[in-house]
Each structure stands twice: as structure tokens, then as C-alpha cells.
Amino acid sequence: MSDLSTKVEKWINSHLDKKILDLGIEKYQVVPILNDPFIGKPIWVIKYKQSTIIFSDKKWISDFENLIEHLDKEMLFSIYGSYELAKLIKKSKFKINGPSYYLFGDKDKCNLEVDPRVFMASKEELESVDRDIFWHCYFDDAVSGFAVKNKGEISALATVVDKGESIYEIGMEVERSSQGLGMGRAVVNAAVQWILDKGCIPLATVGPFNVPSARTLRSVGLSYYMTDMTGEPGDFVIPPQALGAPVKNMDIYNLYPDWAMNKMIKPKKS
Known part of the structure; x- marks a missing residue:
């Protein structure tokens, strides 16, 4: 083992x-x-x-x-x-x-250099970001955060929380207009390297539907271990349709026509 x-x-x-x-x-x-x-x-x-x-x-x-x-x-x-x-x-x-x-990492597989665009966000900067935009990040119990700015504003953010037993979980989000610029990968990798430098284990979770995020996590060396x-x-909620595409600019289509979609699904509660 x-x-x-x-x-x-x-x-x-x-x-x-x-x-x-x-x-x-x-x-x-x-x-x-x-x-x-x-x-x-x-x-x-x-x-x-x-x-x-x-x-x-x-x-x-x-x-x-x-x-x-x-x-x-x-x-x-x-x-x-x-x-x-x-x-x-x-x-x-x-x-x-x-x-x-659940994807975990170690120094053998997670060995990328930190992108120079990334900086460690201050407590004040973490408190000032719009949580509705960075909704996949953890804030209340965050022990660290890594960000990239675009046009003077934080556009990508990865926060880190302590999950016990020297395992730290990463939550990441990229502001919509800044997606596709490698910022998500940059902040996730910075968080991974920070965790490893502490002698600890990085963890990130992702839904099977979220292809872009799964690709980002795997690209920095994190590996699948469990589901x-x-x-x-609470109310029963279902995942969204698959996100992203197999390759950039590839046309993808719904298999079912609109009339066959599940009409029992209600809009997300505010």
C-alpha cells in the first residue's frame, strides 16, 4: 500500500x-x-x-x-x-x-512550478470578494487563499480548509469572463504546493458532470481515490447537465428534445 x-x-x-x-x-x-x-x-x-x-x-x-x-x-x-x-x-x-x-495528491505527482500570476490573498481580500461569484470556494473556515487578478480585480480564487488528519481541501472558482485563461489551474496548483510544503495532503472534490474542473484538478497531479x-x-436537488465540451469549439447537442426534458425540476432556490 x-x-x-x-x-x-x-x-x-x-x-x-x-x-x-x-x-x-x-x-x-x-x-x-x-x-x-x-x-x-x-x-x-x-x-x-x-x-x-x-x-x-x-x-x-x-x-x-x-x-x-x-x-x-x-x-x-x-x-x-x-x-x-x-x-x-x-x-x-x-x-x-x-x-x-475525491482526488488527493502527493509530491511525486504534484510537482508543477507555481504560476507567477498567483498571490496569497490577505484576510481582507478574502472578505471582500463576491461570494456569489466564488461560490465553490470555502470562506468561513479558510486557512489560506490563492488568487489571480484580471483588470485589477480578483478573477480566480482557490481557498483551503483543514479537513483533519493533515488533509486540506481546496475549493476553486474562476469568474466567468476570465475562464479559459489557465487561472483555475494556476490557483489550484498554488494551493496544492502550499499544502504539500506544510507536509500535508491536498484534497479536492468534483462532481462527474463538471468536466472542466475535473480536468483542472487532474492537470496539477491530483489523483482519484474514492467516490x-x-x-x-433538505430538498432533493439534482446535478446540472455536463459542463464543458470534449474539445474546444466542438458542437454538442441535447439527446432529448426540449419537450422531453424533466418538467418536474424546479428552478434553483435563491
Whole structure:
């Protein structure tokens, strides 16, 4: 097992009441938990190597066990899977988030030079940016931030939060008019290098639909290690259509006509 895998497994287990000692081997199971793996999220579904596990409050254990008897684990981590999970917890007014990919890095793979355009944002600069624009960044608990300016204004930003066990997560956003200039890659890489210089492990998460962000994360050396979904109180929401295109300026089309789109989907709440 690589040193990074060991640290990732330690981080996963740090969220659980009882450690999964054989995490990563072939298994498909439901495990009851007493405490939320993440605050306010009593359901955590993970796929790590050959292990697929649903960690859940005991009130849903029986329903989830019945589900996995009839649902292949590959189908679980999909829109279909999130619908099936949501159906079982709807009476509790819970929603399912994800699936999300988790990418981690180390010095062996993340070894790019820092782009000279990047600077470390001050506390005042982080407080002054428009959070509606940089909505994928973390602000309240940010321990650092890296930015690039365009026309005198911060146009790309990556913030860093401490996720425990020496793992730091990166959230990144690029202002729309500045996209396509390599700024996202620049600020993410700067954050990655800062985390590695601390002797810690960088982490970033991304939805399967977000092709541009996934490409950015992989381009700086971050590698896929796990997929997850979480359950928490709230309205059920679905991911957007796929973002980006296979190659620049390539025409892409909806497979379904407009009349066949899901009319039950309501606009995003403000």
C-alpha cells in the first residue's frame, strides 16, 4: 500500500465510530453508526478501491440493506442510485448529495512550478470578494487563499480548509469572463504546493458532470481515490447537465428534445 493510500484510509476512518480495518477489500455492506461522519450528515456512502459501504443512522439500516440486495454497487453511484436512496429517506425530509469524486495528491505527482500570476490573498481580500461569484470556494473556515487578478480585480480564487488528519481541501472558482485563461489551474496548483510544503495532503472534490474542473484538478497531479454520496436534511436537488465540451469549439447537442426534458425540476432556490 502506498503512503498516500494509508493516509487516505486513516482520514476515512477518522470520520467513523469504529475503524474499518480491512477498508479497500471486496465488500458491499451497510454499517450502522452512532455519530454523523460529517456534522449534520448521518448518511455517508463511499466507494474506496473494492469497498462499497453505506454508513447510516440505525433508523435506515434495514431499508438500505434491502436496497443493496437488489441493486448492483456500480449502479449505486449514479443519478439512479441517488434517486433510489432518496426514496428510502423521503419521510425524514432528507436529500442525497453526489456522487462526488475525491482526488488527493502527493509530491511525486504534484510537482508543477507555481504560476507567477498567483498571490496569497490577505484576510481582507478574502472578505471582500463576491461570494456569489466564488461560490465553490470555502470562506468561513479558510486557512489560506490563492488568487489571480484580471483588470485589477480578483478573477480566480482557490481557498483551503483543514479537513483533519493533515488533509486540506481546496475549493476553486474562476469568474466567468476570465475562464479559459489557465487561472483555475494556476490557483489550484498554488494551493496544492502550499499544502504539500506544510507536509500535508491536498484534497479536492468534483462532481462527474463538471468536466472542466475535473480536468483542472487532474492537470496539477491530483489523483482519484474514492467516490462518495451524503445524506442530510433538505430538498432533493439534482446535478446540472455536463459542463464543458470534449474539445474546444466542438458542437454538442441535447439527446432529448426540449419537450422531453424533466418538467418536474424546479428552478434553483435563491
